[in-house]
Amino acid sequence: xxxxxxxxxxxxxxxxxxxxxxxxxxxxxxxxxxxxxxxxxxxxxxxxxxxxxxxxxxxxxxxxxxxxxxxxxxxxxxxxxxxxxxxxxxxxxxxxxxxxxxxxxxxxxxxxxxxxxxxxxxxxxxxxxxxxxxxxxxxxxxxxxxxxxxxxxxxxxxxxxxxxxxxxxxxxxxxxxxxxxxxxxxxxxxxxxxxxxxxxxxxxxxxxxxxxxxxxxxxxxxxxxxxxxxxxxxxxxxxxxxxxxxxxxxxxxxxxxxxxxxxxxxxxxxxxxxxxxxxxxxxxxxxxxxxxxxxxxxxxxxxxxxxxxxxxxxxxxxxxxxxxxxxxxxxxxxxxxxxxxxxxxxxxxxxxxxxxxxxxxxxxxxxxxxxxxxxxxxxxxxxxxxxxxxxxxxxxxxxxxxxxxxxxxxxxxxxxxxxxxxxxxxxxxxxxxxxxxxx
Amino acid sequence: xxxxxxxxxxxxxxxxxxxxxxxxxxxxxxxxxxxxxxxxxxxxxxxxxxxxxxxxxxxxxxxxxxxxxxxxxxxxxxxxxxxxxxxxxxxxxxxxxxxxxxxxxxxxxxxxxxxxxxxxxxxxxxxxxxxxxxxxxxxxxxxxxxxxxxxxxxxxxxxxxxxxxxxxxxxxxxxxxxxxxxxxxxxxxxxxxxxxxxxxxxxxxxxxxxxxxxxxxxxxxxxxxxxxxxxxxxxxxxxxxxxxxxxxxxxxxxxxxxxxxxxxxxxxxxxxxxxxxxxxxxxxxxx
Numbered sequence: 001x002x003x004x005x006x007x008x009x010x011x012x013x014x015x016x017x018x019x020x021x022x023x024x025x026x027x028x029x030x031x032x033x034x035x036x037x038x039x040x041x042x043x044x045x046x047x048x049x050x051x052x053x054x055x056x057x058x059x060x061x062x063x064x065x066x067x068x069x070x071x072x073x074x075x076x077x078x079x080x081x082x083x084x085x086x087x088x089x090x091x092x093x094x095x096x097x098x099x100x101x102x103x104x105x106x107x108x109x110x111x112x113x114x115x116x117x118x119x120x121x122x123x124x125x126x127x128x129x130x131x132x133x134x135x136x137x138x139x140x141x142x143x144x145x146x147x148x149x150x151x152x153x154x155x156x157x158x159x160x161x162x163x164x165x166x167x168x169x170x171x172x173x174x175x176x177x178x179x180x181x182x183x184x185x186x187x188x189x190x191x192x193x194x195x196x197x198x199x200x201x202x203x204x205x206x207x208x209x210x211x212x213x214x215x216x217x218x219x220x221x222x223x224x225x226x227x228x229x230x231x232x233x234x235x236x237x238x239x240x241x242x243x244x245x246x247x248x249x250x251x252x253x254x255x256x257x258x259x260x261x262x263x264x265x266x267x268x269x270x271x272x273x274x275x276x277x278x279x280x281x282x283x284x285x286x287x288x289x290x291x292x293x294x295x296x297x298x299x300x301x302x303x304x305x306x307x308x309x310x311x312x313x314x315x316x317x318x319x320x321x322x323x324x325x326x327x328x329x330x331x332x333x334x335x336x337x338x339x340x341x342x343x344x345x346x347x348x349x350x351x352x353x354x355x356x357x358x359x360x361x362x363x364x365x366x367x368x369x370x371x372x373x374x375x376x377x378x379x380x381x382x383x384x385x386x387x388x389x390x391x392x393x394x395x396x397x398x399x400x401x402x403x404x405x406x407x408x409x410x411x412x413x414x415x416x417x418x419x420x421x422x423x424x425x426x427x428x429x430x431x432x433x434x435x436x437x438x439x
Numbered sequence: 440x441x442x443x444x445x446x447x448x449x450x451x452x453x454x455x456x457x458x459x460x461x462x463x464x465x466x467x468x469x470x471x472x473x474x475x476x477x478x479x480x481x482x483x484x485x486x487x488x489x490x491x492x493x494x495x496x497x498x499x500x501x502x503x504x505x506x507x508x509x510x511x512x513x514x515x516x517x518x519x520x521x522x523x524x525x526x527x528x529x530x531x532x533x534x535x536x537x538x539x540x541x542x543x544x545x546x547x548x549x550x551x552x553x554x555x556x557x558x559x560x561x562x563x564x565x566x567x568x569x570x571x572x573x574x575x576x577x578x579x580x581x582x583x584x585x586x587x588x589x590x591x592x593x594x595x596x597x598x599x600x601x602x603x604x605x606x607x608x609x610x611x612x613x614x615x616x617x618x619x620x621x622x623x624x625x626x627x628x629x630x631x632x633x634x635x636x637x638x639x640x641x642x643x644x645x646x647x648x649x650x651x652x653x654x655x656x657x658x659x660x661x662x663x664x665x666x667x668x669x670x671x672x673x674x675x676x677x678x679x680x681x682x683x684x685x686x687x688x689x690x691x692x693x694x695x696x697x698x699x700x701x702x703x704x705x706x707x708x709x710x711x712x713x714x715x716x717x718x719x720x721x722x723x724x725x726x
Contacts, residue, residue, distance in 0.1 A: 048666070048667075050666065052679065052682065052683055054683060057511070075666055075667050075668045075669075076511075076668045076679055077666075077668070077679060078662075078675070078678045078679040078681070078682035078683075079679075079682045079683060080682045082662075082682065083682070086662070086663070089572065089575065089663065090584075090666060092576075093575060093576050093579035093580075093584060094579055094580075095579050095584055095585060095666070097666060257489055260488075260489035261489050261490065264489055264490050265490075283485055283691075284489065285489075286485060286486045287486070287490060
């Protein structure tokens with residue numbers, strides 16, 4: 001009896017699932033409807049936009065209300081390196097979204113895979129809205145324009161003002177002073193460190209290398225030049241190597257529970273990070289609110305004003321979309337229209353790439369209420385930030401960074417060897433993928 | 440003599456019984472401790488998460504739940520519903536397919552039977568993870584990528600479940616019973632649905648549970664197949680919370696609460712289905 005009832009229940013449930021799948025069917029067709037040229041003539045253009053910026057759906061709602069002929073649907077994705085891999089796979093399989101959030105370091109891999117459209121004609125009028133450094137990140141120094149800059153992450157030094165005062169440490173202006181300060185901290189409190197070197201965050205190291213003037217990739221004609229093991233990068237690696245080996249700074253990775261705890265307990269006194277750090281600090285170290293302050297990154301030579309970028313992304317248009325013009329129109333609005341930029345800052349909490357929007361930022365982040373000139377400082381730092389052209393396989397380079405530096409920390413081997421491993425791994429992978437490498 | 444021989448196994452049994460019990464206890468702690476950790480972490484408010492002791496309960500559970508349900512207008516429920524469709528629908532379909540195929544492989548002799556079975560056994564050796572990307576490319580070609588079917592279909596044919604069903608059918612369905620049915624004039628369909636399937640129910644429950652848990656926890660397949668966040672299951676949905684970009688406040692407390700809440704249905708399912716499982720096994724044994 002029981003068995004029979006179970007069988008019946010099984011049958012009922014089966015049909016229910018089938019029915020629910022059936023009813024779910026029509027919705028996924030929206031992208032395809034948009035892709036058929038007839039649909040565009042009949043109704044509004046429908047665009048799908050992959051992003052992981054928070055509240056982007058609310059910002060897009062504003063656009064959708066004002067533009068009944070171009071309707072954008074936000075599909076919130078998981079960000080980071082996986083997002084880039086997923087977009088490339090979708091593009092290869094022939095069903096990418098129309099628009100995609102592309103981090104600057106991943107954009108070249110999209111271009112190499114012919115996954116993003118050249119927006120040169122559509123963006124001619126907005127080039128002036130962005131700094132040359134940022135614009136270079138979406139052109140790679142070529143004639144094409146492969147995305148519209150959305151946010152940016154110039155790096156600066158975040159430090160515990162109260163503890164610096166307590167230990168009598170002046171804000172370091174050069175990396176030499178930073179090293180001295182690190183030693184002082186160790187002397188004053190044996191449990192505290194001035195900072196930590198993370199072997200899990202290639203983005204941070206890249207920013208520091210950029211500050212020192214590194215140029216990891218460059219293109220000349222059809223040929224790539226890879227120069228990860230260049231002098232500035234080796235200088236940066238050697239500097240941190242010395243501090244870690246000496247025990248002057250810690251070697252725990254960022255964004256781990258143990259790191260959070262150290263920030264909370266005041267056992268980590270500084271963090272060379274990017275302009276978006278307040279968001280991280282406010283959730284990971286809520287107890288230290290109002291105790292942090294910002295300063296420009298320490299410099300390699302006194303009197304300079306250089307910085308690098310950690311993070312930041314652009315909005316790219318898929319090479320396969322049949323509605324390139326509409327997509328470019330939306331991406332332009334999103335990243336240059338004053339009303340949209342205002343929403344990006346307020347709803348998505350990003351540091352906008354558009355120069356005008358950067359200077360329009362008023363009130364400091366709540367976590368930094370003690371630093372009313374937060375955004376003015378950031379703008380000053382941003383002006384001196386220099387990026388470099390990213391290569392077509394940054395994912396490989398970044399993974400090589402993690403592996404090689406993990407090993408270097410474990411075996412106490414020189415960081416410069418790890419840099420050489422990054423260089424060799426990157427070149428080997430590019431050769432394998434068929435890129436021409438200038439030697 | 441008899442007393443001695445009685446005592447000896449008793450004493451040895453108690454000692455010998457201790458080791459397996461201890462081993463099982465260690466195993467249970469090993470498996471349950473992470474669950475306990477998630478439960479404890481889910482009760483912590485964001486401020487407590489990294490500042491209080493690991494095993495101390497926090498005070499923020501209800502706030503976390505409220506925040507999670509409010510996140511993006513309750514998208515958690517949508518993901519939970521999707522997970523239920525994928526896991527429930529997928530497990531039911533997979534159980535039905537496995538039971539029928541297992542029964543056919545166990546009780547019918549037809550050309551190619553061994554070949555099919557050996558191919559299926561070979562299929563057990565291929566991890567599903569390896570197949571995800573080829574499946575995605577195939578589904579894209581037939582226009583089914585980014586649909587519910589893209590996640591459901593690949594999980595229906597599960598070689599291990601078919602293997603299990605075959606073993607179970609061979610053991611639980613006596614040939615004489617089928618013969619008797621044939622002599623009484625029952626058709627093959629009637630034999631299967633009225634005689635064979637009821638006998639296979641405990642085996643089917645096992646397969647259902649296996650598949651339900653496997654699909655519930657599956658991450659890679661839906662991650663690759665689905666682009667529309669309205670179709671995400673919980674695993675992929677919660678991952679978007681984790682990877683919301685370095686420049687955003689992390690949502691650890693929501694993720695932990697979500698992970699904990701998504702465990703609850705699995706535990707409930709196991710407790711209810713397990714009872715069912717046991718009674719059928721024992722009722723078979725009494726016969």
